[in-house]
Amino acid sequence: MKIFDPHVHMTSRTTDDYEAMAAAGIVAIVEPAFWLGQPRTSAASFVDYFNSLLGWERFRASQFGIRHFCTIGLNPKEANNPKLANEVLNLLPRFLQKDGVVAVGEIGYDDQSDEEEACFVRQIELAREVNLPILVHTPHRDKKQGTIRSIELVRSLGFPEERVLIDHNNEETLPIVLESGCWAGHTIYPNTKMDEARMAALVLKYGSDRIIVNSAADWGISDPLKVPKTIAVMREQGIPEETIQTIVWDNPANFFAQSGQLDLAGLGERPVIDRAQKFETNSVLRGDAGQTAG
Numbered sequence: 408m409k410i411f412d413p414h415v416h417m418t419s420r421t422t423d424d425y426e427a428m429a430a431a432g433i434v435a436i437v438e439p440a441f442w443l444g445q446p447r448t449s450a451a452s453f454v455d456y457f458n459s460l461l462g463w464e465r466f467r468a469s470q471f472g473i474r475h476f477c478t479i480g481l482n483p484k485e486a487n488n489p490k491l492a493n494e495v496l497n498l499l500p501r502f503l504q505k506d507g508v509v510a511v512g513e514i515g516y517d518d519q520s521d522e523e524e525a526c527f528v529r530q531i532e533l534a535r536e537v538n539l540p541i542l543v544h545t546p547h548r549d550k551k552q553g554t555i556r557s558i559e560l561v562r563s564l565g566f567p568e569e570r571v572l573i574d575h576n577n578e579e580t581l582p583i584v585l586e587s588g589c590w591a592g593h594t595i596y597p598n599t600k601m602d603e604a605r606m607a608a609l610v611l612k613y614g615s616d617r618i619i620v621n622s623a624a625d626w627g628i629s630d631p632l633k634v635p636k637t638i639a640v641m642r643e644q645g646i647p648e649e650t651i652q653t654i655v656w657d658n659p660a661n662f663f664a665q666s667g668q669l670d671l672a673g674l675g676e677r678p679v680i681d682r683a684q685k686f687e688t689n690s691v692l693r694g695d696a697g698q699t700a701g
């Protein structure tokens with residue numbers, strides 16, 4: 408089965424992870440721009456980060472046979488630093504039009520502050536201008552209210568709901584998202600949020616329409632194999648293969664294809680692995696063949 412993990416922060420992960428993901432059937436991924444743990448103090452840090460999502464990380468994924476796409480945006484947490492946020496928002500238009508950018512994101516609410524809302528609104532408007540879908544993060548605290556506010560904001564701005572992916576859903580928020588025209592992402596985490604069995608139960612209850620599953624693996628406790636592990640549990644629960652394939656491939660592919668940046672016909676073919684290739688002067692190899700510092 409072909410697998411698409413549409414939310415995984417590979418910058419924080421190792422080459423072992425890439426190898427394991429490819430072996431488990433993951434062919435395509437989306438890496439959303441997000442918070443790095445350590446707060447950034449300068450817009451220039453965002454420039455380097457966005458460039459690395461578009462350049463080095465995409466190259467690194469290709470060296471393991473995985474297609475890498477990204478979303479670019481100012482995350483809600485760092486939206487709470489107004490001076491920096493404004494500088495980053497001004498940078499976005501030049502990055503959003505680059506190859507491989509499949510949405511504006513992750514954007515949305517974290518503490519549900521006024522500053523976050525202002526940045527959320529500006530980035531929805533930007534998405535409309537550059538004709539990209541949006542990837543919306545929902546908060547850990549007061550998730551239900553954050554989900555409702557996100558949908559209401561999208562509606563009040565007249566942004567097309569079929570171009571909105573609301574992420575990190577649970578049992579409480581999924582029906583709210585499905586009632587709208589938005590798509591519903593689910594993050595399968597080792598200890599918190601959704602797990603494999605709860606996800607399978609949601610699929611048994613709601614089916615596959617507009618339902619998406621991801622690992623959101625990053626620098627915290629998380630697991631980049633959570634999508635394949637969820638497939639195994641869905642199979643145990645008797646969910647048909649076609650339903651599973653819709654959730655772990657067709658849905659994310661069709662959602663992000665709205666960007667015009669995904670070639671649906673070629674998406675399922677892995678990039679040819681050629682480790683003689685370099686990105687600028689670096690390769691993933693060691694020693695004479697590569698010049699990776701270590």
Ligand SMILES: [Zn+2]
Nearest residue numbers: 439441513623
């Ligand atoms: Zn994320």
